[in-house]
Amino acid sequence: xxxxxxxxxxxxxxxxxxxxxxxxxxxxxxxxxxxxxxxxxxxxxxxxxxxxxxxxxxxxxxxxxxxxxxxxxxxxxxxxxxxxxxxxxxxxxxxxxxxxxxxxxxxxxxxxxxxxxxxxxxxxxxxxxxxxxxxxxxxxxxxxxxxxxxxxxxxxxxxxxxxxxxxx
Numbered sequence: 001x002x003x004x005x006x007x008x009x010x011x012x013x014x015x016x017x018x019x020x021x022x023x024x025x026x027x028x029x030x031x032x033x034x035x036x037x038x039x040x041x042x043x044x045x046x047x048x049x050x051x052x053x054x055x056x057x058x059x060x061x062x063x064x065x066x067x068x069x070x071x072x073x074x075x076x077x078x079x080x081x082x083x084x085x086x087x088x089x090x091x092x093x094x095x096x097x098x099x100x101x102x103x104x105x106x107x108x109x110x111x112x113x114x115x116x117x118x119x120x121x122x123x124x125x126x127x128x129x130x131x132x133x134x135x136x137x138x139x140x141x142x143x144x145x146x147x148x149x150x151x152x153x154x155x156x157x158x159x160x161x162x163x164x165x166x167x168x
Contacts, residue, residue, distance in 0.1 A: 027051055051090055055081040055145050069159055078148040080112035080158045089138055093162060096134040102127045102164045109160070110139040114153035116146040122157070127164060135160075 027050045034040055049062055055078070058066070066081070067073055082089060093106070104127030111120045121136040139160070147156035 047086075049086070051085055052087045053085045054083055057085075074150075076148075076151060078145075080116065080144045080147040080156050082158075083116070083143045083145055086160075089142055089160070090162075092138040093131075093135050096138075097127075097131065097162075097164050100128065100130055100134075102131050104128075104164055106131060106135055106160070106162045106164065108132075108135060108139070109157035110142075110144075111155065111157050112144045112146060113155050114146050116144045116153075118142065118144065119155075 027047050049066060050058065053062075055063065063078075067079060070079055073079070096102075105125045106123075106127060107125040108121055108123045110118045111122070113119050118140045121139055123132050123136070126132045126135075139158075144158065146153040148154065149156070
């Protein structure tokens with residue numbers, strides 16, 4: 001089974017607070033504070049998937065949407081997924097990106113073993129070596145639901161794609 005593409009998120013800076021649905025099928029984390037002259041907090045992270053939900057809390061449609069990132073995945077199989085959703089991962093990476101003033105793309109996968117433990121990170125594109133180290137550390141410290149192949153836990157990669165667009 002091959003990955004078709006990565007879990008795509010647009011990461012907009014600066015800081016954010018809580019996840020909210022911003023429009024049908026679109027989810028976001030809002031900035032901590034509104035920009036000067038406004039009372040409206042902007043999206044800091046946008047995703048087509050709810051970022052605060054675990055795999056079990058996703059709807060069947062949302063799970064199916066995420067499964068499309070895997071080529072030829074049988075309907076009975078499941079990909080690995082962070083136990084508490086992607087929110088913690090994204091907050092950590094977002095905070096580091098803000099401090100490092102990152103602009104560019106971070107594309108990587110983390111290999112998850114049959115017990116749900118991360119064993120390695122493969123980086124395909126990165127804006128900097130520092131961002132690579134931060135992202136790999138965050139992903140290696142996360143806990144995951146293991147992938148299921150024919151109803152049995154198996155080794156599989158969890159993809160992550162983030163586009164950093166710094167906004168003043």
